[in-house]
Structures are given as structure tokens and as C-alpha cells.
Amino acid sequence: MSRQPEWPVMFRTHGVTDPRVSAFSIGDGFPKFMEDNNIQLGTLLILERVDNDFLHVTIYRRPDETAPVLTPPPSPQTDLRPHFRKTLRACHVRVSKSTRLDIPTAFWRSLAWERFDGPWYTLEGPLHTVLVKSAVYCSAKQTFCFLTKGWVDFVAMNRLNLGDTLVFTLVGVAEFNVATV
Template sequence: MSRQPEWHIMFRTHGVIDPRVSAFSIGDGFPKFMEENNVDLGTLLVIERVDVESLHVTIYRRPDETTPVLTPPPSPQTDLRPHFRKTLRATNVRVSKSTRLDIPTAFWRSLGEERFNGAWYTLEGPLHTVLVKSGTYSSAKQTFCFLTKGWIDFVAMNRLNLGDTVVFTLVGVAEFEVTMV
């Protein structure tokens, strides 16, 4: 499992109402990142927050250069089967009874919420296969689907870490193949 390159960028937040949407870069980390990755006008950066100190960036070039730089494209075989990709956050890997993995809304909606309401799934990982339970939580405004009981065992047995990106490919009615990117 190779680590992806890292650039250290300092951000300072301003604004009192919502600091999540009012940040700017200080220091030379971001210009260095842009230079080393040939980011120019027309390049799309998809930035995903991993945790309070880490971001995961996928770079897409202009239409004539569609291959992402930091995240390899999924294989054609994987594209044909239902799948989702997650970059692991602290809440996904900490050792706690409440550790869980949230399933992206678009994914579970495409299959139906009822498939994740207490069902057990087999996760075939890179090193070990583990049985995990799914669950749902609904509030007045939103519904969430998770992998819960057994998930932390899967993390430990497959040596997953904060910041790792994994792809979950549905290979059976209640079975996912989980691969590292």
C-alpha cells in the first residue's frame, strides 16, 4: 500500500458565521502544490475533507486530458458494477463502538434504503473478509445509511488507515469487494 504524495498547506479562516466557507491559504504550500502538479486554468480540483487536518485532492485536466493525476481511474470492469469510493476519515478508523462508514447517499438511493436497514454484508478486503452490519438513521430532514457492527474489525484486519481511499464494488446481493486505490 503506497502512500500518495503530500503537500503541507496552511490555511487561516476568517469570518465569524461559518469558518468552513471562509478560508484562505497562507505560506507557499498551495502554490508549490499547483506548480508540482501542473495545475493551470481549466484544471478541475475536487477537494474532499478527510479530517480536520487533511484534504484529499483529485485533479482532472481539461477535456483533452481526462485522466486524474492523484487518483487512478476505476478499471472498466469496476465501472460496470455498482460501486462507491471513500477516503477514510477519523470517524471511519478510530477504535470506538461508534465507528462506522457512511454510505454515499447517491449509492444507497440507487439500490434502495431498505437494502441497508439492518442487513449483513460480506466485505472482501485486500487481506481479510469480514461480515458487517448495515444500518440507517432518519431525521426529519435526511436519511443516512452506514456500515456499523464489524466495520472496525474490517479496518483493523485489512490495515486501513486515515486518508486511505477504498472502492466498494457490489459483487453479490450482500457482498462488496473492497480495494485500495
């Protein structure tokens, strides 16, 4: 289980004092990230907000670029079942009743959010299988889908740690196979 590299990047708000409606710009740290990862014109970055302190970046390069990619794009797989990747952050592994894992928006939208509004899912992990409840939170601006009750048990029983990257593959109506990469 490898830990992904991290770069401290400063985000600053401009204009409005309420951060929910102000513009963000990338400040200190981003030039170092771009240099270390050889980000060039035409390189696509997908930024996934993990929590208030972390973004997960997936780098997609033009086919003619040969520089190594630290977060590789998904390789073509013969298994075409729906799946998603998550790199575990502190909010995903802390020991607390409120610990939960957010399901990426693109994944739950492809299946319909209603599918995650309350049912229990079987997570077949590297060491143990655990039942985990799903939940949906809807606000006026956004919808979130989570794995909630039982998630902290899944983390502990499968000895998962901060920085581990997991692949969740939907293998049944309410069952995920969870593998570490």
C-alpha cells in the same frame, strides 16, 4: 498499499461566527497544492469531505493535458457493477466502538439510502470476510450512510492502515468485494 500525498491547506471562515453557516475560503497551502499538481484552468477538482480535518481530492484533467495526475480518475472498466473508492483516514482506522466508514453520497444516492438503513453487509476483503452493519443518520440538513458495527474488525483482520485506498464493489444484494489499490 500506497499512501496518498497530503498538502496542509488552511480553511478560514468569514462573516458569521457559526462555522455551519459561514462561507469558507481556501487560504495558505492551496497555491502549493495547485503548483505540485499542475492545476490549470479547465481542470476539475472533486473535493470529498472525509472528516473535519481531511478532504480527498480527485483530479480530472481535460483530454489534451498530459501532466501526471496524482489521484487518477477511474479507468474504464469492463466490470460495470456499482463501486466506490475510499482513502482511509484516522477516523476510519482508530480502534474504537464508534469507528465507522462513511459511504460516499453519490454512491448511496444511486442505490437509495434506505438500502443502508440497518442491514448487515458481507465485506470480502483482501485477507478476511467480515459481516458489517450499515446505518443511516438523517439530520434536517443532510443524510449520511455508514458501515458501523464490525467495521473496526474488518480493518484489523485485513491489516488496513491509514492512507490505504480501497475500492468497494457491490457483488451481491448485501455483499461488497473490497480491494486495495
